[in-house]
Amino acid sequence: MTMEEMRIETETNSMVSMTLYAVMYPVFNEVMCAERENPGLTQDIIMKILEKKNVQINYTESLLRMAADDVEEFLVDRPEQEFQDLNDKARALKNILSKIPDEINDRVRFLQTIKDIASAIKELLDTVNNVFKKYQYQNRRALEHQKKEFVKYSKSFSDTLKTYFKDGKAINVFISANRLIHQTNLILQTFKTVI
């Protein structure tokens, strides 16, 4: 038996991973249920843990950096090209937004990032419009409402940037970017639910 085979056998037969699915998965499920009932609960838990451990990080900034990752719950699992485009454009927008903390202190680079964000917003909206045109849904109102919310938060993001260039408070940009990412996820979630 080779070392590799021994390693695989150990992993397969090891009991240690049982803790993950026997203990943690139920905990995750409970947390998800609790979050649905009490929005913001998870954030409170995380904040308390950080406080207890005396971890000095900017939570909003960290959240923004991590927010670009794909979340299964927010991916439209339809094979048609339009829906794949929707996933791609949403991912692209979230990616650029998550880079804001790295770019915000260099004006030239930050302006370029804003241009990229503008293009990404436009492309996402174009893709949403494309899906609207091609597919007629019963529950179109929900989709249109979500699109309008996204536009509203995009506008709010723009206003936040204008204020930032006057007062220099980056934290507000991070908060607004997080909100826009959340709205992006909600668009995907709505499409996933409705279609």
Added chain:
Amino acid sequence: MEICIVSPFKRVFLKGEKGRDKKAQEKTTERRALHTFSLSLPDHRIDPDILLNDYIEKEVKYLGQLTSVPGYLNPSSRTEVLQLIDNARKSHQLAGQLTSEQDAVVSLSAYNVKLVWRDGEDIILRVPIHDIAAVSYIRDDSLHLVVLKTAQEAGVSPCPSTCPDLSKSMTLGSLSESGAVLVEVCCLLVLAVDNKAAAEELCLLLSQVFQIVYTESTIDFLDRAIFDGATTPTRHLSLYSDDSSSKVDVKEAFEAEASTFSFQGSLEAGDNSPSPSSTPASPQTKTASEGELSTTATELLQDYMTTLRTKLSSHEIQQFATLLHEYRNGASIHEFCINLRQLYGDSRKFLLLGLRPFIPEKDSQHFENFLETIGVKDGRGIITDSFGRYRRTASSASDSTTNGNGAVRGDGDVGGSDERLAPSEGDEWDRMISDISNDIEALGVSMDQEGVTP
């Protein structure tokens, strides 16, 4: 005994010199105080509002302006720039000796750099900010030069065969019909200041101007991208339907505030900007057509008229109304587009996008093609650099390669090939456009009556 003979000519000369010195002194004392502000050190920060709503003056010496300079000149290269300046001074294109005759005042704002003579205040030249490509500071012994590389109107010039950098120009230029190599050209505006501190101050002020201008332009670009994405119709404007599934997708959540679109109103429109301070009056849409238009179409109309009010002066609104009227009375869509483009200029050409829902089916293809040729289709070409170019970058953070042009445009937008207006709907369009024309004319008149000054 020493006899001191003073040449009569010397006496006259000296008397003349003294006279000129006296006059120069008198001039200095007569000169007005400059319009200036104290700047925060060490980076000479100035309140952006001063550059936006006011101006700042600095004293300089104006050596001259070199034209038809090859555009590939590297403004960071001391050697290249000084070589040009030395040659120009030898050939008397630039002032050699610096005297009070070169005294000038540079007036700086977010709109332009203006140069006037110190005495007499005659204007020498004015350079819009978007025409400035680079600013360099070169210290040449005791001379402190500030050189502005700016666009030249002609843009392209034949490169003479004696041009030392002919090989460069051959790779970068193109052949004219006569076979001469054409190269992009620019101008060099050459100023001198008293010392290094003054030079650095001027450079930092210009840097702040660039920051303001390009920051606001970038935000404007973001706003327009959101606006365009939000207002893209999912179907052709429905005139009769009350079916929610066929309603035009509108930007109800996108408030058409004056501040949303304008860069303080005045920057984009230059000196003719309308003041956005007054509250826009409610547009008077005609009731006969309103009942038949869907709510969202009416909202689009109102939004567009509100936008016009924030972007155009009253005179320009009336011009717009005239053009619209001519178009509705038989002028071609081509003429309409060209005239509108001329009216809006480069900085406001994005306003053409807002007309999209109102162009009748028969002309929509031409209109879409026109938008593409002037680079406003899908938001492209709205923001420009100092040479009027913008390229959407293939940012490493973005997966996008092209914008929605291929995906969306022309596939079913307003005027798309798969949706045609019925003849009765075409009449409805005619009436709607006439209504817009009348309303806009009324808007222009009402703005005049309110005494709103552009």
